[in-house]
Amino acid sequence: MKVQCSNLTKKYYTKTAVDHINVTFSEGHIYALLGPNGSGKSTLMKMISGLTSPSDGEISFDGEKQTWRSKADVAYAPTESFFFNYMSIKDVGNYYEDFFEDFDREIFLKLLQEMALSEDLKIKNLSSGMLAKMKIAVTLSRRAKMILLDEPLNGIDLMSRDTIIKTIIGYAPENGCVVISSHMVEELEKTVDYAIFMRDGSIVFETDVEQLREKERKSIVDKYREIYSWEVA
Amino acid sequence: MEFKSNTPIYLQVIDDIKSRILAGEICPGEKLPSSRELALQYDINPNTAARIYTEMERMGLSYTKRGIGTFVAENPKAVDEMKEEAVEKVLGEFIQNMSNLGFDKETMIKELTEYLSK
Numbered sequence: 001m002k003v004q005c006s007n008l009t010k011k012y013y014t015k016t017a018v019d020h021i022n023v024t025f026s027e028g029h030i031y032a033l034l035g036p037n038g039s040g041k042s043t044l045m046k047m048i049s050g051l052t053s054p055s056d057g058e059i060s061f062d063g064e065k066q067t068w069r070s071k072a073d074v075a076y077a078p079t080e081s082f083f084f085n086y087m088s089i090k091d092v093g094n095y096y097e098d099f100f101e102d103f104d105r106e107i108f109l110k111l112l113q114e115m116a117l118s119e120d121l122k123i124k125n126l127s128s129g130m131l132a133k134m135k136i137a138v139t140l141s142r143r144a145k146m147i148l149l150d151e152p153l154n155g156i157d158l159m160s161r162d163t164i165i166k167t168i169i170g171y172a173p174e175n176g177c178v179v180i181s182s183h184m185v186e187e188l189e190k191t192v193d194y195a196i197f198m199r200d201g202s203i204v205f206e207t208d209v210e211q212l213r214e215k216e217r218k219s220i221v222d223k224y225r226e227i228y229s230w231e232v233a
Numbered sequence: 234m235e236f237k238s239n240t241p242i243y244l245q246v247i248d249d250i251k252s253r254i255l256a257g258e259i260c261p262g263e264k265l266p267s268s269r270e271l272a273l274q275y276d277i278n279p280n281t282a283a284r285i286y287t288e289m290e291r292m293g294l295s296y297t298k299r300g301i302g303t304f305v306a307e308n309p310k311a312v313d314e315m316k317e318e319a320v321e322k323v324l325g326e327f328i329q330n331m332s333n334l335g336f337d338k339e340t341m342i343k344e345l346t347e348y349l350s351k
Contacts (some may be wrong), residue, residue: 028280029280030278030279162276165276166273166276169269169272169273169276169277169278169279170269170272170273172279189236190236190242190275190276190277190278190281191276191277191278192278193278193280193281209242209278210241210242210243210281210284213238213239213240213241213242214241217238217239217240218238218239219236219238219239221238222238
């Protein structure tokens, strides 16, 4: 599957969150969407997943315009927690199963086991690391063609981050693609094969990760520093 | 495994696999993990893992049996070549370091002989 954004723009009143972006996501790849806070990463993801509509430009899935049907091909995990506190992990699984045709319960159970999450744990009792793992588990249990993970490594411990990275590598769909947004660039260095750098709603640079090493002898961390070094933290 | 930032990841993993073959950790003819398993072993992108096997095959280090998997090459020539390469690298670094310290050829040999007979 190929997802193409052309001239994609999102304006909120006077602020332009995403500014005439052209980018293509192809199957079989894991993309890093990089940039400081407020550079437009989340807004781009929300438009692709169909949660917010573009002010201008369009998104196509295999050449077809985005419709309610194409939204079913996208599995999106936002930064915020999106589960009800009173639910157990099992309830969340049932909820997802009801909601999404592509939800695979067997994979869900396997993922829970690999992540050492028990089905009867209540959402309100989960640590932030467990909650992050839970989000990855439900999202990857959908056999969607496009998986969007918004800041999946934010604010969680090293071991949980390792588990999440391993799970993404192990369960990335072969006939689809994964897009991970993060400002923790080091963590994604080995995992992604393509990196997109955003600033102020625009794409300022994109590269194949191995090619960057081959041609410029730089890692994406080096490139990140080069691009954003002048920015005030 | 920690990766250096100035060299492609696939080359660094190939070097690691080579040194494991030299160390006898992986034997000629042995089956290697699937590319997805290799990706998980090194925490690398699955495409990078697939490329590692393509490149290794091109270098004569491995071969693929369709539908069965990837195997370490059985010809000892490749292993000999790898050994030579490794020796070249280790000795090259040694000599470079020694001459940086101001040792000439004779003193280097003398120091090395003395060290080995300790």
